[in-house]
Amino acid sequence: MTDPLVEVTDLEKYYYENDSILDRLTGREPTSVKAVDGVSFTVERGETLGLVGESGSGKTTLGRLLISLTEATDGTIRFEGRDLTEVPESELRGRVQFVFQDPNSSLNPRQTVGQILGYAVEKHRDDDVPTDERVVSLLEEVGLDGDTHRQYPHQLSGGQKQRVGVARALAVDPDVIIADEPTSALDVSVQGQLLDLLEDIREERGLSMLFVSHDLSVIRHVSDRVAVMYLGRIVEVAAVADVFDDPLHPSTEALISAVSSPDPRVETDRIVLDGEIPDPKEPPRGCNFASRCPKVMDDCRSMDPELVGVREGRDVACLLHADATLDE
Secondary structure: OOOOOEEEEEEEEEEEEOOOHHHHHOOOOOEEEEEEEEEEEEEOOOOEEEEEEOOOOOHHHHHHHHOOOOOOOEEEEEEOOEEHHHOOHHHHHHHEEEEOOOHHHHOOOOOOHHHHHHHHHHHOOOOOOOHHHHHHHHHHHOOOOHHHHHOOHHHOOHHHHHHHHHHHHHOOOOOEEEEEOOOOOOOHHHHHHHHHHHHHHHHHHOOEEEEEEOOHHHHHHHOOEEEEEEOOEEEEEEEHHHHHHOOOOHHHHHHHHOOOOOOOOOOOOOOOOOOOOOOOOOOOOOOOOOOOOOOOOHHHHOOOOOOEEEEOOEEEOOHHHHHHOOOO
């Protein structure tokens, strides 16, 4: 069995408050916000791992950590077995690329599409193909007319801008694309087209992808496996069919129950959670989900469950399945 392309182990990102010089002089204790709290997972070659969770669960922060847009507090990220800290930034940018959520803020309004893509092509050039020719080829690959290179971002629709964002990511021939909510700013009619485009590109180029979204219907469409986050932690990882057909963690069950059926005649049993997401500055003792879990047990309020394998290819952090843990 080959090693995973990306391997994340015990990754943490804490943001500290009350930690200035003045705070220290006045004796104020610093507090931490655990945006990502001990996350471990892998991304295999050629697969799409969907990362889903409620707003504020740490999905975007995790994606930014993988491309060093944010510095980790602790933990390791390995790319092809190499520690990310040992990979030169120029090499990393050529292997891992990011597709941002909002194309309006990620594209320079003062540059034409040709200039935006041309810079990426020239920065990572590894052949003798003229820049203009390469730019036109990239635009056509993402379903845009080659003449789009003469236009400015404000002259494009939202869907066209996001396709330019995808083309920019592809310009350096990456191995991994991290897509952070790439369809959330688009009309529903355009979302499906972009998702199909990303799937076709992944298959044709043999790319791996981390697809971040709060929309479970989108995750189901594009993913091979799914990782579910809650309050900075991954609570379940499994093949997409397993997660949707037989969710094991109660938070996963609640998320899936909230997905509307396209058939109005089909009634779904919506699980309505009590209370609010705990304050990440003061996470509860024991399981983070215990205060909202409809299946909570006494031990859940004191024991912090680890993410462990409970079935072949299935990991879950829940005491309900503690007895099903696979033997090491």
